[in-house]
Amino acid sequence: MLLKGAAARVKPLLNPRNLFLLLLAAWAMFNLAQTIHFVWNDYSQLPVEDYWRIVQLWSNPHAIRWTNFWEQHNEHRIIFPELVHVTDMLLLHGRMYLPIAVSGLCYLGIWCVLAFTVYSQKMIAWPAREAALLLAAVIIAWKGCSTVIATPFQLQFTMLQLFSVLSLLFLSLLAETTWSRYLAAVVACGVVCTYSSGNGMLMWVILIAAAIFLKISFRQILILTAAAALFTGAYFFHYRFLPSPIKTNIRHPLQAAAFLCSYFSMPFGGYGLRTFGFKVGAANLLCMTACAVLAFRRGLLKSRLGIVVFGSYLFVLLSALLTTAGRMDLNDHLFAQAKAWRYVTMPTASWALLAIALVWIIASLCSRTGLSPDWSLLAALGLAVCFFLGFRNDAAWVEGTRLDLANAQIAATMLRNGVFDPNQARTIFPDAEFVRVYSQVLREFRKSIYAPGQDKWIGGDLNSLPLFDKQRVYAKITRVVPVPGGLEIFGWADVNTLTDDHEILFVDASNVIAGFGRRPAAGLPESLGGWDTPNPLAFVGYVSLARPADKLSLYVRTYHGKDVQPVGQTITVPSFTQLETGTDSAPLPDISWIPDPNWTLNGYQPDPENGPAPPASRIYGSWSGAAAKTGTMHTAPFPAPASGCLVLPVLQGTASYGQSVQVRDADTSQIIADIPFLDGRTIWQRWRIPIPASAKNIAIFADDEGTGPNQWVAVAAPEQCK
DSSP states (O other): OHHHHHHHHHGGGGSHHHHHHHHHHHHHHHHHHHHHHHHHHHOOSSOOGGGHHHHHHHSOGGGOOGGGGGOOBTTBOOHHHHHHHHHHHHHSTTOOHHHHHHHHHHHHHHHHHHHHHHHHHTOSOTTHHHHHHHHHHHHHTOGGGHHHHHSGGGHHHHHHHHHHHHHHHHHHHHHHHOOHHHHHHHHHHHHHHHTTOGGGGHHHHHHHHHHHHHTOOHHHHHHHHHHHHHHHHHHTTTOOOOOOOHHHHTTOHHHHHHHHHHHHHTTTTTSSOHHHHHHHHHHHHHHHHHHHHHHHHTTOTTSHHHHHHHHHHHHHHHHHHHHHHHHOOTTOTTOTTTTOGGGTHHHHHHHHHHHHHHHHHHHHHHHHHTOOTHHHHHHHHHHHHHHHHHHTTOHHHHHHHTHHHHHHHHHHHHHHTTOOOHHHHTTTOSOHHHHHHHHHHHHHTTOGGGSTTTTTTTTOBGGGSOBOOSSOOOEEEEEEEEETTEEEEEEEEOOTTOOSSOOEEEEOTTSBEEEEEEOOTTOOOTTTOBTTBOGGGEEEEEEETTSOOSEEEEEEEETTTTEEEEEEEEEEOOSOEEEOSOOOSOBOSSOOEEEOTTOEETOSOOOGGGOSOOOGGGEEESOTTOTTOOEEEEEOOEEOOTTSEEEEEEEEOSOOTTEEEEEEETTTOOEEEEOOOOTTOOSOEEEEEEOOTTOSEEEEEEEEOOOSTTOOEEEEOOEEOO
16 A cells, blocks of 8 residues: 555656656756866866966065056956955965855856746746756756866856846846845946956946836936946056957958857857857857847846846857957867857856746747647757757867866976976966966965975885885886976876875885876876876876986875885886977087988978077978978987087977987997977977997987878987087
8 A cells, every 4th residue: 555655646756747857957967966076177276377367466475466456367357356366375375276166156156046037036837947947057067167167267257157147137126126225236246247357348238228128217227327437437447458350350240150150059069060060059049039039029028037038148149249359360260269168158158048038938928829838848858959969979079178277287296396397387378487487486485286285295205104015006107208307207007096195106216205196187188198008097297306316116105195005116217308498509510411302401390389499500300391291311320429418409290199219329220319209299309318438429310200280300400418
């Protein structure tokens, strides 16, 4: 009887409507869990890209000027996000916990405001109401937005979005009640929008237009207009206008329309063909336009839900138009700027708004015409199927957006080990020298990765840690690459209990911990991986050679740092090293090059980002007008330098496949140095290569077997060691 009674109670819950809602709820929770997981794994205490502005202005407590808040960031004044950044820097050691948490709450808050709006007036009946909100939750919680949340500087976008939605909600409440406190809240939200991101000033236009449309009192419209004039005018006080392509872009309306559609196609247009993005974005715009027209004709536009949903969508549209005018590159036919990950939360929110609007309008039509309300559920089901199909192929795009954060985790390991590789530094900020200077500021004031306790193991004695050697640890070093001042070490370790602290320890002959390595939680960038370094198990470590060492032993910290296990493997430190970039050394005399036709004098792609280059008259390269060319080049044998070493400048394309440069003993063909290549190393590298006393004559051999894009190499005449 009990089982029959339970079955009778459960059966109504298993009807198709409830099952659909349960599936949507499960999908939304799954997306949210994925997003939280990615934010957790992508977190890095080291600033990335624009966040170095915060380091520059606020990391030194003795040099703080409160006028820094008024400093422009590009076209923007970001006072309110910067208040969060500064609080984190001054009170929480700049570990960026606070801006990430606030950004996540702001983004989640967008959906909470929409849910409050939907439920407060009950303009959509059950179950269409729940279906609309759950669809909105599915799209807003999509994992591709995790990079925006995990990148602290992008707080300006999530904060802007939350307060734009809040301002519209308060405006609708003002129209219903005329209470002055709601007017104050509208103005406050407008101010936060304005001073979070430059496009936030567009909210004043929407708010004033909506206030007139809602027929709030003339006095309140006047106050709102005065506030808009005051705070917008103040925005341009001591403002620096930057060069802009707006005048050029508005002369190309068709390309601008394609850019706009590409913007609204996200997050689905990031991994499809260009025409697919146009169609998806156009469908978004046309469907929402149709919903707005129907809402206006049926008197729904003046409702609280109408103002919030359509006003928020209009703000996204105006922001997209401003982005089109200011960011469109006429030479970029793939519209990469329209699909940039930093913008993705705004078009993603537009799809959530579309889901609510479409289900709402269809439900309203059904109630007025006597049709079954299930038509609104069928519309929700159709959208759910479209979203599911759209999300199926998003993995590659999402992983690409996480690349900066993975590089930040590796760069943090590099800097904490006291090593500075300009190539790796440029993955987190374009100016490597800027990173060098301000990372030292962070170290001096114990901020970010240098917060108290973060680098306690470097230079410590291994004997101070408990040794546990009864469990076999499987690990392997796959590559050891000299970098300026140290080594970059790649490998893998098949240990499930590696800690979040310094997992792989490199120990010299005196049992001093010379460096450490870690698994990048965001994953090893493809440019650094390889068939012999499986990504899920891969680690990257650094060792400073300020304390010379010939061999290093490998240890693994396990069981949350409670013990250290030795790995039966040692690392032989290469005899050749990489020097800081420079061109002031004299070339060795009497060097004769023997290139094949595809290697030509000055045959490489000069780029200001390559750093100081040797004189062009001393450079041979395999690019020679096309990366697909291959071939070899070598020098005639020449006497070993009297100093016992030489410096060999080498430059490569961004892709290193098939490239090889070796220094050999010309008499025995024994390899003295085999220059290591990694993808993305685009700065001139100067290799200091000791020559064994047994080598009387030496030769340099260069080989290019790569035929893909950016697969080339250039070699300059060897220089004398200082």
